[in-house]
Amino acid sequence: MHKPFAKQQRADDASHRREYTHYLAQRMAPAIQALTLLAVVAYLLAAGGRAALSVSPVPLVLRLAPVLPLALLAMAARREKRPLQLSLLALGCVLTLEMGVNLNGIGQVAGQRLALPGLLLPVASSVIWIGRWDFIVAMALCALGPLPMLLLSAVNGVPIFQYAVYMTIAISVATVLRAFMSRTLFEQFRLEKQLRLQAHTDGLTGLLQRNRFLELARFELNDIYLRRIPAAVLYLDADHFKQLNDEFGHAAGDDVLMRLADGLRAQMRDTDLIGRIGGEEFVVLLSGLTVQHAHTRAEQLRQAMHIVHRPDRLLTISIGIAPCNRPGESIESLMSRADQAMRQAKINGRNQVVIDHSAVHPAE
Numbered sequence: 001m002h003k004p005f006a007k008q009q010r011a012d013d014a015s016h017r018r019e020y021t022h023y024l025a026q027r028m029a030p031a032i033q034a035l036t037l038l039a040v041v042a043y044l045l046a047a048g049g050r051a052a053l054s055v056s057p058v059p060l061v062l063r064l065a066p067v068l069p070l071a072l073l074a075m076a077a078r079r080e081k082r083p084l085q086l087s088l089l090a091l092g093c094v095l096t097l098e099m100g101v102n103l104n105g106i107g108q109v110a111g112q113r114l115a116l117p118g119l120l121l122p123v124a125s126s127v128i129w130i131g132r133w134d135f136i137v138a139m140a141l142c143a144l145g146p147l148p149m150l151l152l153s154a155v156n157g158v159p160i161f162q163y164a165v166y167m168t169i170a171i172s173v174a175t176v177l178r179a180f181m182s183r184t185l186f187e188q189f190r191l192e193k194q195l196r197l198q199a200h201t202d203g204l205t206g207l208l209q210r211n212r213f214l215e216l217a218r219f220e221l222n223d224i225y226l227r228r229i230p231a232a233v234l235y236l237d238a239d240h241f242k243q244l245n246d247e248f249g250h251a252a253g254d255d256v257l258m259r260l261a262d263g264l265r266a267q268m269r270d271t272d273l274i275g276r277i278g279g280e281e282f283v284v285l286l287s288g289l290t291v292q293h294a295h296t297r298a299e300q301l302r303q304a305m306h307i308v309h310r311p312d313r314l315l316t317i318s319i320g321i322a323p324c325n326r327p328g329e330s331i332e333s334l335m336s337r338a339d340q341a342m343r344q345a346k347i348n349g350r351n352q353v354v355i356d357h358s359a360v361h362p363a364e
């Protein structure tokens with residue numbers, strides 16, 4: 001179930017990190033999918049070419065064996081979007097490639113040369129690692145993977161020394177590339193989040209913008225109808241607001257609107273969805289409350305607003321309530337009924353709560 005946006009704004013560091021990890025997974029998935037596919041083709045070409053050019057004590061079938069797990073990993077990566085699973089698939093691919101390097105190099109006079117393509121691996125894969133842990137594991141696999149083959153074919157340790165130098169350079173380059181990529185992606189994530197926040201929240205009151213409210217309310221209503229729980233929509237409008245603006249200016253009006261929004265937030269539960277729908281009009285979706293409970297809450301809210309002082313008088317609001325008692329009814333229709341009830345409250349003399357009875361179930 002979608003929680004109110006206000007709640008998302010208070011997300012702690014752990015959920016922020018989780019959000020970033022999922023963002024990275026979305027961004028990295030196509031690269032991981034392309035690289036795992038490339039690994040299958042590259043391995044086939046390299047192992048096939050080597051089999052045609054040189055003799056090896058390891059049977060060809062065994063040397064080509066990594067193609068199957070590589071192909072399976074590439075296929076699994078095609079449908080994957082979850083961060084941990086993507087990291088594990090990419091690591092599986094690196095591990096299989098390193099096993100392939102050993103299978104093709106063991107027993108060959110110039111076996112150590114086969115370790116050279118492995119030097120590409122840290123650099124080629126540097127940007128796909130989602131977390132720090134998978135990057136470290138991948139680099140360790142790249143560095144240590146070809147060692148069995150090198151140890152078997154080394155003469156006086158010379159190839160191992162050369163390999164260690166080149167691998168250190170390759171891992172250093174990979175670390176720089178990854179650091180640059182992480183910084184760029186984190187900045188992009190931060191900016192996108194900030195833009196989303198600005199697009200979703202009202203700049204003056206910090207409440208949900210109309211469109212975002214409607215979007216979240218649709219999700220919430222689906223859940224309400226599915227679970228068959230009671231709910232109600234409140235439509236709130238500040239009384240004689242034009243008079244305030246006309247007499248004391250828009251800045252005074254803005255100040256009252258901000259304090260009205262603060263009062264709304266303080267009175268409502270974390271799970272209530274609150275949106276600013278128009279100038280001095282607000283809507284609340286109260287989930288899990290019967291119409292009687294919603295009425296009590298609306299009355300409390302109306303009275304709580306009296307502590308907000310306007311320069312000319314106490315702030316009063318008129319509230320309309322539409323109970324969600326027609327399964328499948330849209331949020332737009334509920335808001336329209338609540339708005340009608342609010343208009344009735346204005347006609348009745350303002351500063352009061354009116355329930356829309358047009359669709360109240362007989363049982364209620």
Ligand SMILES: Nc1nc2c(ncn2[C@@H]2O[C@H](COP(=O)(O)OP(=O)(O)OP(=O)(O)O)[C@@H](O)[C@H]2O)c(=O)[nH]1
Nearest residue numbers: 238239240241242243245250251253254279280346
């Ligand atoms: N300060 C300020 N005023 C706004 C804002 N948005 C809308 N308004 C003003 O809100 C006022 C709404 O006035 P009306 O719709 O006539 O309603 P009212 O004067 O409150 O009268 P009733 O609703 O009948 O009690 C208008 O003067 C708008 O200019 C805003 O963001 N800031």
